[in-house]
Amino acid sequence: MTALEAHDLTVTFGHTTALDGLTLSAADGRITALLGPNGAGKTTFIRCCTGLAEPNSGTLRVLGMPAGSPGALPRIGVMPQSTGAWSGIRAGELLRYLASLYANPQPVDDLIDLLGIAPFVSTPYRRLSGGQQQAVNLAGALVGRPELVFLDEPTAGLDPRARRLTWDLVAAARDAGVAVLLTTHDMVEAAQLADHVHIIDGGRVTASGTVAELAVDESLETAYLRHTTGAAR
Template identity: 65%
Template structure:
């Protein structure tokens, strides 16, 4: 039996914006049915990478394949979900209205009510998106990323702005996605979140992969994951 293709294959990706190289000959693999974490400082290239994978940006060089297929085709077929850090597109829409609209774009969407209940959306269902708190907007964005039953979902800082209860609920949902065979690539600045969720971690800095491995491999010498991160990335702020 042939092995399943990687959920995500990125080879020698290059992205230049405004005369700067944002992604610099980057290669990465994400295994199918696993949670892959992409860690890096602000400005390291994480969000740019996700935008390339989901067709928002066109790279200058390199190749991206999703589950063995062309990335653009996989996205067009509805096999990919994306939860962005922020979005201004939903300013006046209410959460359940948005979910119903997004569900209508897919042939076999998840049932709206159980998904909304799982993420606590009913508590603010009558509030326009622009008036939601940051954590509430993140919950809506997450629901939108999942409603189409994606095979691969990109979660860009999925718990940013969430309180500890909501954060743990998202962790539980990510575990359930993994158990259901959904591939997840997430970015986060929270080392405990990466350690809790990720099967494999890739650390990116200045648009290049600095290090990768499982949490156990990266911390085998007794250092914490945060110490490993700090040792392999540069600060954008100066003391």
């Protein structure tokens, strides 16, 4: 089953082309990694999938429905890179509020314990360290028991122990049948987690395959460098 399917997707902001005929898919119960340099269009693509940005052209279906539709949104989870709108709320209050938006959320206390949030559960989000914010962001993405979850650089700023814990949680979500779309700059992370990889550059897919297929005669990092220029559009 295909949880996410984009075909010939184009997004422009003024004279800037963020997505330029992007075509890719993500399967149920699999971790799909989206690799690309800063400015390649990864975050713009996630914003389209979650209804926060509208493509100029192309088709995009999420869980079999148009992206952003009322039927799809309650069934997805999102871990963004930054959440400035959350700055004044305490970590525990935020997670309980997010849980209240879903019909069958995960127990918030269990997520707090699992992700080590308890020591800062009463701290305002804006006062948390980068790693602490990442833990809260991940809990927020998973609390609604999503069928499809978007993780935008989920381990950025984490120490090695927290990074390994995050990897374990992402793998557990996949094993439970959740479709995961993961963006990362960490080639080790992608090689460790991803069932399928899309490399994008300049708003389009330049290579796709399993890690083994992309790195058959080289490392994943070398394959990444070969298929990207790093030139943002």
